[in-house]
Amino acid sequence: MGDSITVVLVTALFIIITLYIVSTAFYNVLNFPVQAKKHSRIPNNNDIISSSKKENVQTGASLSNITTGGDNSFVVTNTTQSSSISHSISNLKSAEKLANQAKHFVQSKLRQVLAETIPHQYIVVLKNGVTESAQSIAQQAVSRGGIVPFVYNNAIKGFAIKIASKLVLNSILSNPSVDFVEPDIKVQAFSQAASTGYSRVGGPLSSINGSHPRAVNAGIAIIDTGIDFTHPELNVYKQVSFVPGTSTANDDNGHGTAVAGIVAAEGNVGAVGIAPGARLWAIKVLDKSGTGSMSSIIEGIDYVTQNAGQIDAANLSFGCKCNSSALDTAINNSVAAGVTFVVAAGNAGEDASLWSPASNPNVISVAAMADSDGKCGGLGPPTKYGPDDSLAIFSNFGSKVTIAAPGVNIHTTYIGSAYATLSGTSVAAPFVTGAAALYHSLHPTASPAQVRSALVSLGSTASTVCNGDGHGYFNNPHGNEPLLYIGSFAHG
Structure with a gap:
């Protein structure tokens, strides 16, 4: 005040x-x-x-x-x-x-974004060190006719606002507590196409695979379309929705449930994840069409940051060809709070540096590999999306990509307690998210940077000798990122 x-x-x-x-x-x-x-x-x-x-x-x-x-x-x-x-x-x-x-x-505070904006909607980020609460500053905007759907207090300090008058926007920009304002934008879940992936990354050899399998002691946030609460393979621990007009995070699209299965399906019936039985946090930010606003996504990340003591890793299998300082700030602060963020690189077949959040240097950005036989060596038949053991033709690539994982013909869970076979970087990223959670469960004090470093150093490269267990040989002409491999994980 x-x-x-x-x-x-x-x-x-x-x-x-x-x-x-x-x-x-x-x-x-x-x-x-x-x-x-x-x-x-x-x-x-x-x-x-x-x-x-x-x-x-x-x-x-x-x-x-x-x-x-x-x-x-x-x-x-x-x-x-x-x-x-x-x-x-x-x-x-x-x-x-x-x-x-x-x-x-004042006008310089209004950032430009290279994406499809949502008319009259903005994300307001306050300066570091501002003593007045975000709620109080947001209320001032409400008193002038604005509508505030979200107030952020954890990943960033600020709020989302819908306005009908430019006068309201100017009053916000004139406030000395405001760092910057950017237009809200549309974000889309990366598309899927209709698994050998688990074997290809060494899942059967990892410490969680044995005669007496146990639930992995880790919390994993699935920031997506939600999760099917009734699916027998999935351990939904907590749920929340930030999509207007919905009251729960029960999946009405299928994308989030597919991601969750690759991360942590228990293997009871028809699928097994990289971190079986892990505690899943269903955070719904995308609607039944797989579309959402950046403001909703940041609210989801804000929620993750608030619960960083219980969440080890977060999966984001969506993005846009855009730039968002607000999203980057939110992710960076959440990583600083101890959460490892894994994101899909994107399915445009182009440089990932053009995409957000894949280009954020503090996330683990995941490309997709085409695999047809679950074995190394590149000897399997070609897939619809490229030769065996090669970068999938749809996958984004480049220096911003951290690691690759299987992303073609992946068998996983789906809504209606069903199963599906899908392709895309959306289904490659969950392999790495599960691996990050698994590694953290074995090394509880590991920081996100240490988790990232471990996964990269343990991965297969083009020069890795194929030894018959899935470890070795990955052909990517666009870069040198390794292929995820968890076969060497052991109890600490």
Whole structure:
């Protein structure tokens, strides 16, 4: 509230000063001591000087300038008053310059995004160290007609807002507590196409595969379309929805349930995950069409950050060809809180540096490999999306990609307690998310950076000798990222 009062006082003072300067300038113009009378003829300079001598003696000032009016009148100005006018005009120009600079500074807070924006919706991020609560600042915007669906207090400090008036937006931009504002944008779950993946990454050899399998002691956030609560393979521990018009995170699309199965299916009936039986946090941010807003996604990440003590890894199998400082800030703060973020690189077959959140340097960005036989060596038959053991033709690639995982013909869980076979980086990322959670369960004090480093160092590369257990040989002409391999994981 203190910052708001300061803004009001400074604005009022600026208006008063400006009005004073303007009124002074006009006063000087309208109150010159000498003004020639209107003549029926145009007088010469001698006429003017002669008629003005008496007035000049009285004022003690010399004549310096003569201006001709549009009605043939003549005005004789005094040098003392002229100096005062010039000074007032100079002050007015300075005030205008300051006003323009202030306007430019305010407008610079509004970030541009390269994506499809949602009309009249914005994400407001407050400065670090602001003492006033995000709720309080958001309430000020509400009092001016804004609608605030989300207030962020953990991953970032700020709020999402819907506005109908530009005046509301300008008032937010003028608030000194605001760091920046960016338009809300649409985000889409990466598409799936209709598994040998578990074997290919060494799942059967990992420490969780034995005669007495146990549930992996880890919490995993599935930030997606939700999870099918009734599926017999999935251990849904907690759920929350940030999609308007929904009250639960029960999956009405299928994407989130497919992701969850690859991460942690228990293997009771028809599928087994990388971290079987792990505690799944169903966080719904995408609707039944697989679409969501950036503001909803950030609210989901804010929730994860709030519960960072119970969540080891988070999976994001969506993205956009866009840039979002708000999303990057939220993820970075959540990683700093101890959560490992794994994201799909994208299915456009292009450089992942153009995509968000795949390009964030603090996440594990996952490309998809085409595999047809669950074995290394590249000897299996070609798949629809490329030769065996090669980068899938749809997969994004490049220096921003951290690691690869199987992403073609992956068998997993689906809504309606069913199963499906899917392809995409959306189903490659969950392999790595499960591996991150598994590693963290074996090394509880590991930081996200240490988890990332371990997965990369243990992975297979093109130079890794194929030894028959799935470990080795990955052909990626676009980069040197390794293929995920968890066969060497052991109890700590």
